[in-house]
Amino acid sequence: MQGTSKLPLFKTALPRPQFKKAKDDSHISKAEVTENRYKNHPHLKRRSKSTTDLMASSVLPLKPLQSIPEKKTTNVQTSTTSNNKIIINNNKTLRSTVKKNATASTIQKVVPPKAKPNGATQRQPQKRPALSTDDQPKAKVAKAPKVASWDFKTKFQLLNEKHTKLLQSYKELQEKYSSVADYEQYYDKYNEIQAAFDKQTTDYEKVAKNYAVLKSEHEKLLANHDSLSKQYAEQKDLCETYSDQIRTCEQNLEIKNKLCEKLSIENDWFRQQALDWENERRILHNTIFDLKGNIRVFCRVRPAVGCTEDQKLQCMLSYPDEYSLEIRKTKESISATSGKPIDNKADFCFDKVFSQRTTQEELFKEISPYVQSAVDGYDVCVFAYGQTGSGKTYTMLGEDCGNEGVIPRTVELIFRTIDALKKTNWEYEVHASVLEIYNENLRDLLSPTANQNMEIRHNCGKETTVTNLTIEKVESADGLRKLMELAQKYRTVAATNYNEHSSRSHAVTKIYLSGVNRSTKVCYKGSISLVDLAGSENAKLVENDRMKETKHINKSLTILGNVMLALYNKNKHIPYRESKLTFLLQSSLGGTSKTLLIVNVSPFEENFNESLNSLRFASKVKEVKTTVKRNKTEQQ
Numbered sequence: 056m057q058g059t060s061k062l063p064l065f066k067t068a069l070p071r072p073q074f075k076k077a078k079d080d081s082h083i084s085k086a087e088v089t090e091n092r093y094k095n096h097p098h099l100k101r102r103s104k105s106t107t108d109l110m111a112s113s114v115l116p117l118k119p120l121q122s123i124p125e126k127k128t129t130n131v132q133t134s135t136t137s138n139n140k141i142i143i144n145n146n147k148t149l150r151s152t153v154k155k156n157a158t159a160s161t162i163q164k165v166v167p168p169k170a171k172p173n174g175a176t177q178r179q180p181q182k183r184p185a186l187s188t189d190d191q192p193k194a195k196v197a198k199a200p201k202v203a204s205w206d207f208k209t210k211f212q213l214l215n216e217k218h219t220k221l222l223q224s225y226k227e228l229q230e231k232y233s234s235v236a237d238y239e240q241y242y243d244k245y246n247e248i249q250a251a252f253d254k255q256t257t258d259y260e261k262v263a264k265n266y267a268v269l270k271s272e273h274e275k276l277l278a279n280h281d282s283l284s285k286q287y288a289e290q291k292d293l294c295e296t297y298s299d300q301i302r303t304c305e306q307n308l309e310i311k312n313k314l315c316e317k318l319s320i321e322n323d324w325f326r327q328q329a330l331d332w333e334n335e336r337r338i339l340h341n342t343i344f345d346l347k348g349n350i351r352v353f354c355r356v357r358p359a360v361g362c363t364e365d366q367k368l369q370c371m372l373s374y375p376d377e378y379s380l381e382i383r384k385t386k387e388s389i390s391a392t393s394g395k396p397i398d399n400k401a402d403f404c405f406d407k408v409f410s411q412r413t414t415q416e417e418l419f420k421e422i423s424p425y426v427q428s429a430v431d432g433y434d435v436c437v438f439a440y441g442q443t444g445s446g447k448t449y450t451m452l453g454e455d456c457g458n459e460g461v462i463p464r465t466v467e468l469i470f471r472t473i474d475a476l477k478k479t480n481w482e483y484e485v486h487a488s489v490l491e492i493y494n495e496n497l498r499d500l501l502s503p504t505a506n507q508n509m510e511i512r513h514n515c516g517k518e519t520t521v522t523n524l525t526i527e528k529v530e531s532a533d534g535l536r537k538l539m540e541l542a543q544k545y546r547t548v549a550a551t552n553y554n555e556h557s558s559r560s561h562a563v564t565k566i567y568l569s570g571v572n573r574s575t576k577v578c579y580k581g582s583i584s585l586v587d588l589a590g591s592e593n594a595k596l597v598e599n600d601r602m603k604e605t606k607h608i609n610k611s612l613t614i615l616g617n618v619m620l621a622l623y624n625k626n627k628h629i630p631y632r633e634s635k636l637t638f639l640l641q642s643s644l645g646g647t648s649k650t651l652l653i654v655n656v657s658p659f660e661e662n663f664n665e666s667l668n669s670l671r672f673a674s675k676v677k678e679v680k681t682t683v684k685r686n687k688t689e690q691q
């Protein structure tokens with residue numbers, strides 16, 4: 056029997072070999088066994104037949120034991136407590152008690168504490184409770200009465216009784232065991248289910264936890280969803296409104312595009328017209344200049360401001376019209392010099408005469424067409440001539456606060472003009488240089504420390520250049536103005552009898568303009584030279600230390616006069632080379648330039664003769680006739 060080794064209680068009560076034999080020889084009666092014994096042991100006294108029969112009848116057919124399912128019992132220990140309860144210990148923590156005399160089916164299970172909802176305590180698998188001591192064959196048997204050793208019959212009876220009892224007991228146990236076996240099956244099943252249940256519980260708790268989290272998230276999402284739905288509805292409405300607007304805009308755009316196409320055609324036509332008109336304007340502008348004369352002379356009389364005690368006596372000045380000036384000495388001065396009428400009165404006629412009350416703005420209004428000519432591709436020269444203290448520097452540079460002179464106003468106008476021309480596809484570049492001629496030497500006023508050898512060159516009579524002269528590119532009116540101010544700082548200045556800050560050099564500011572029309576590819580190259588001449592002075596009145604520079608100034612101005620006279624007389628030889636000033640201004644004086652001479656006149660009687668000289672010189676210049684060409688090329 057396989058199961059007996061796992062059930063030690065049965066081992067002691069039911070010796071296994073006998074049952075095996077009984078299983079094998081279950082049909083041999085007890086009588087046959089006894090018979091065999093007497094055969095083998097003839098010395099034994101045979102019992103009466105009735106006894107043998109009795110014995111035979113008492114023998115129960117031996118039923119083979121049912122195989123008991125193999126169970127692990129090695130870990131199970133039993134112990135009996137004082138109150139007759141058996142405690143089953145599986146060497147862990149679990150215990151169960153079984154009441155004495157309870158059958159296997161009534162074994163009470165000590166149920167472990169239920170797992171807490173938070174899963175802190177885990178349900179332990181239940182161990183199978185051990186059988187009670189009552190389920191085992193009783194070890195102690197009531198003491199049998201003493202039987203004589205020869206009384207085999209009694210012995211046999213006793214044994215038979217014992218056997219019967221044991222069989223009975225065995226049968227009961229068998230029943231109990233089968234029910235225990237069933238129970239064990241169910242118990243294992245229970246444990247399995249319990250384990251599965253525990254697992255399910257754990258899983259359930261996890262799922263429940265997840266569910267709670269998900270539920271709260273779901274609720275949040277629901278809340279979000281509601282607000283988003285609301286927003287979506289609003290946005291959708293807005294979207295529809297925009298869609299309508301877009302449709303309207305698209306329709307409008309289509310109309311506008313058609314209009315644009317039409318306007319673009321018209322615009323091209325107008326641009327072409329503008330170019331034609333611009334061209335025409337340039338031609339007309341030049342024609343007017345030609346009619347007026349390419350060398351023109353303006354006369355400006357300075358006011359008697361800031362005069363000394365000696366200067367209080369002023370000439371008699373009258374302006375019959377805007378082109379004429381009458382100048383004469385006062386009666387007192389005529390009587391003082393016992394009067395020579397020829398030198399006491401003179402009338403002059405110029406292209407324009409500006410009285411003492413003329414503002415800088417009024418003067419520049421008349422000069423601005425020259426700036427336009429420079430932008431249109433002509434070489435222009437404006438120079439201020441006059442004796443020292445007559446107001447040349449004031450005219451050319453002026454003062455701050457609205458009293459700016461010709462140079463700063465020219466700078467402003469140039470940039471305004473080229474900005475306006477951008478509309479008709481003109482692009483201009485502006486460069487500038489400033490030099491002075493002092494004692495017949497050239498000095499670069501934009502880099503005065505360079506001390507380089509500077510020479511005047513004429514390019515086949517077309518263009519005048521100066522070697523090593525700094526020519527700065529200028530991007531704005533402000534930049535150009537700053538450049539002029541810097542140059543003015545380096546100009547040679549000294550005090551004269553008539554001017555505390557007298558310019559002792561001729562200063563030449565030249566602005567180069569080159570423009571190209573992106574549509575027509577026409578290029579114009581013009582320039583404007585703004586010259587502030589040094590003032591002439593009576594050499595007799597000059598102190599020794601300034602004599603040299605005065606001589607140089609007077610000489611160069613005399614040569615300037617000679618050049619103008621030669622031009623007026625249309626001489627073959629014009630003495631340009633005799634001074635640096637005339638050599639530099641050759642193209643301006645001689646014909647390829649539009650030239651404006653501003654003769655400045657002092658109002659003081661003590662300067663009367665010098666003023667007369669200046670006015671006579673200017674009159675001669677006015678008579679000079681020249682023809683001017685435009686520097687026009689076409690881009691490839």
Ligand SMILES: Nc1ncnc2c1ncn2[C@@H]1O[C@H](COP(=O)(O)OP(=O)(O)OP(=O)(O)O)[C@@H](O)[C@H]1O
Pocket residue numbers: 356357358360361441442443444445446447448449450551554556557558559588589590591655
């Ligand atoms: N139109 C004017 N209005 C007011 N003040 C003037 C005018 N012209 C000249 N002046 C003043 O007269 C003085 C001399 O003028 P300025 O320096 O321009 O003479 P200049 O001819 O340049 O002399 P120089 O040849 O010696 O340099 C200056 O104080 C100047 O402010």
